Amino acid sequence: MGGYTYSELGAIFAMQGFAGISLFSVLLLMALGLAIIFGQMGVINMAHGEFMAVGAYTTYFISTITENYLPSLMPIYFFIAIAVSFLFAGLLGYLAEFSLIRHLYKRPLDTLLATWGLSLIMQQSFRSFFGAREVSPTLPDWLLGSYQPTEMIDIPINGMFVLGLTIIVTLVVFYLLFKSSWGLKVRATTQNRVMSGAVGINTQKVDRYTFALGCGIAGIAGAAFTTIASTGPTTGSLYIVDTFMVVVFGGAASLFGTIASAFSIAQAQSILEFFISGSMAKVYTLLALIIILMFKPEGLFASKVRR
Amino acid sequence: MNYFYEKVMGGKSGLTGFIILAVVILVAFPLFLDIFRLNLVGKYLTYAFPAVSLVLLWGYGGILSLGQGVFFGLGGYAMAMFLKLEASSPENTAIQSTPGIPDFMDWNQLTELPWFWVPFESFTFTLLAVIIVPAIFAYIIGAAMFKRRVGGVYFAIITQVIAVILTVLIVGQQGYIGGINGITDLRTLHGWDITTDNAKVIFYYICCLLLLSIVIVGRLILTSKFGSLLLAMRDKEDRVRFSGYDVSHFKIFIFCVASIFSAIGGALFTLQVGFMSPSFVGIVPSIEMVIFCAVGGRMSLIGAIYGALLINFGKTAFSETFPQLWLFLMGGLFIAVVMFFPNGLAGIWNTYGHYITDRLKQLKTVFVMKPSPQEAKQDLG
Structure with missing residues (x-):
């Protein structure tokens, strides 16, 4: 690492680390939804990225409306946008589960193809409604700017906001899955569908709401995404493979694993990006993941359950 | 010979299907299509190679690979590298600052040929590389995954990641492998101009014959003992393992075979289309190959070919007139x-096809069988 003094290196690590944290937040928000859908239900949702894009476009739409008709609400519209993104993406997820996914639970590989078809349709819908160009919402003033603890370190506020949002969503998901009675039903259904049905859990309903929740969280990820990058029709598909990698690497059934792997993947990629080109950083990160997965096929935090 | 007829060709009905396919691609297309369209069909037929490979791998083996584009690309790039070296002979590239190396290397300030390009000056090596490089690559991936019992969904995702890695690598290394533009301006093969109509027709026939022969190889594999094992593994992997078979070896083998099939398709693609680029390697083309196979019928080698043809015809026809509608x-x-x-076109044919064949038989009895007594009389008379 020639040419850099220690204090410069420290600043680089801090700033790239923080850039990594923005990436980590979006990856984790997407991966949380996917971990619920893929880890708990075993459905490969290739349209998950498009559900994220739904959230991003919803935020853009609401921002445009607020800017033109209710400018006084500009400072707080973002919170409304997050809620609406969650609800709208969740609703679409509910519909997708009802019309498509529930017929395919016994054929996991086929869900992959069907949801890929769904993602194509959604991408084309985005293109028809919003155009092929990338869009981004007007952010409220308090999200812009940055915080400078020292002269060399420069931390953007939107990154911290997204991080805070991610922490809150993660905590809520943990609460829902591990402390609520609904979470109990979800976990019971995952472990033994027939038995859960026998003790009176409406497994179909559980599936539907689980899927909707996963998609809703992807919607929140989309809303968060708009603060750090612009959205185009194919934005979702750029992140889908990384997200799957996060879930697989973390161990599909473990939420802790998902967090740890989202963190390590995002940090590795963004710190490497400073020293080598972005594309090679991605290549090395993904290669390292595959090699680690060869030795630990079950992921970092495998569930200790015999199958 | 009898074994070959009954088992490998699938008796009368199997042989009929094979002959119909052969007649369609070898006789009907060249007869009714102009050279531009024929070249297009030739391109579609190269996509049929990975589709056929997926029938073996996914339909029968139950291993869904979302990385067949990787092997298609490896085969295609191997061929493209050879053709590019020939196109970049010192005479052709005299205006470059370093003559004798491909143009994109010159643009990226490379002054000598990278070591992995050097062997591709030999055509024999290139032909071998088209087959051996993907096979070795598939062996490494397969051994790493299947020995660790990574399968199903996880295997699909990991192959997809490999497709991403290779695409990012090719796009990022513009100086070494041509970047996002791919390897273009391929003109001659041993001095023979591959862009002429004559050459296109010859490549089309080579493509058809190779396709028909990999169908036969596929049938040989599926009708052998190994084919039954493959099905058994797909349906109850543990039972096969408990019966004393080393499941991973069989999986690695079929993965390698599938990779070779795809790579042959890729090499033919380069020859017919005249370039190779990372847009035929990544996730989207790889999933499209799975779709060709799924639409044609994941359990039917011949169905997969029709699937590839049909979807690509549709794609061309629709994206010319209604580009928006096509994705929907x-x-x-x-x-x-x-x-x-779930069994695609072949499944529809197997379920409803007998209505058509029955009707044909009825027609046959009306038109062919009736006159026969008269003929018999005439013979007597």
Whole structure:
């Protein structure tokens, strides 16, 4: 690492680390939804990225409306946008589960193809409604700017906001899955569908709401995404493979694993990006993941359950 | 010979299907299509190679690879590297600052040929590389995954990641492998101009013959003992393992075979289309190959070929006239095939085809059988 003094290196690590944290937040928000859908239900949702894009476009739409008709609400519209993104993406997820996914639970590989078809349709819908160009919402003033603890370190506020949002969503998901009675039903259904049905859990309903929740969280990820990058029709598909990698690497059934792997993947990629080109950083990160997965096929935090 | 007829060709009905396919691609297309369209069909037929390979791998083996584009690309790039070196002979590239190296290397300030390009000056090596490089690559991936019992969904995702890695690598290394533009301006093969109509027709026939022969190889594999094992592994992997078979070896083998099939398709693609680029390597083309296979019928080698032809015809026809509609239609088609016709076109034919064949037989009795008594009389008379 020639040419850099220690204090410069420290600043680089801090700033790239923080850039990594923005990436980590979006990856984790997407991966949380996917971990619920893929880890708990075993459905490969290739349209998950498009559900994220739904959230991003919803935020853009609401921002445009607020800017033109209710400018006084500009400072707080973002919170409304997050809620609406969650609800709208969740609703679409509910519909997708009802019309498509529930017929395919016994054929996991086929869900992959069907949801890929769904993602194509959604991408084309985005293109028809919003155009092929990338869009981004007007952010409220308090999200812009940055915080400078020292002269060399420069931390953007939107990154911290997204991080805070991610922490809150993660905590809520943990609460829902591990402390609520609904979470109990979800976990019971995952472990033994027939038995859960026998003790009176409406497994179909559980599936539907689980899927909707996963998609809703992807919607929140989309809303968060708009603060750090612009959205185009194919934005979702750029992140889908990384997200799957996060879930697989973390161990599909473990939420802790998902967090740890989202963190390590995002940090590795963004710190490497400073020293080598972005594309090679991605290549090395993904290669390292595959090699680690060869030795630990079950992921970092495998569930200790015999199958 | 009898074994070959009954088992490998699948008796009368199997042989009929094979002959119909052969007649369609070898006789009907060249007869009714102009050279531009024929070249287009030739391109579609190269996509049929990975589709056929997926029938073996996914339909029979139950191993869904979302990385067949990787092997298609490896085969295609191997061929493209050879053709590019020939196109960049010192005479042709005299205006460059370093003559004798491909133009994109010169643009990226490379002054000598990278070591991995050097062997591709030999055509024999290139032909071998088209087959051996993907096979070795598939062996490494397969051994690493299947020995650790990574399968199903996880295997699909990891192959997808490999497709991403290779695409990012090619796009990022513009100086070494041509970047996002790919390897272009391929003109001659041993001095023979491959862009002429004559050459296109010859490549089309080579492509057809190779396709028909990999169908036969596929049938040989599927009708052998190994084929039954493959099905058994797909349905109850543990039972096969408990019976004393080393499942991973069989999986690695079929993965390698599938990779070779795809790579042959890729090499033929380069020869017919005249370039190779990372847009035929990544996730989207790889999933499209799975769709060709799914639409044609994941259990039918011949169905997969029709699937590749049909979807690509549709794609060309629709994206010329209604580009917006095409993605909706394609998405709807994926969903419809998965939900309602899991065995694709071949499945529809097997279920409803007998209505047509029965009707044909009726017609045959009306038109052919009736006159026969009269003929008999005439013979007597």
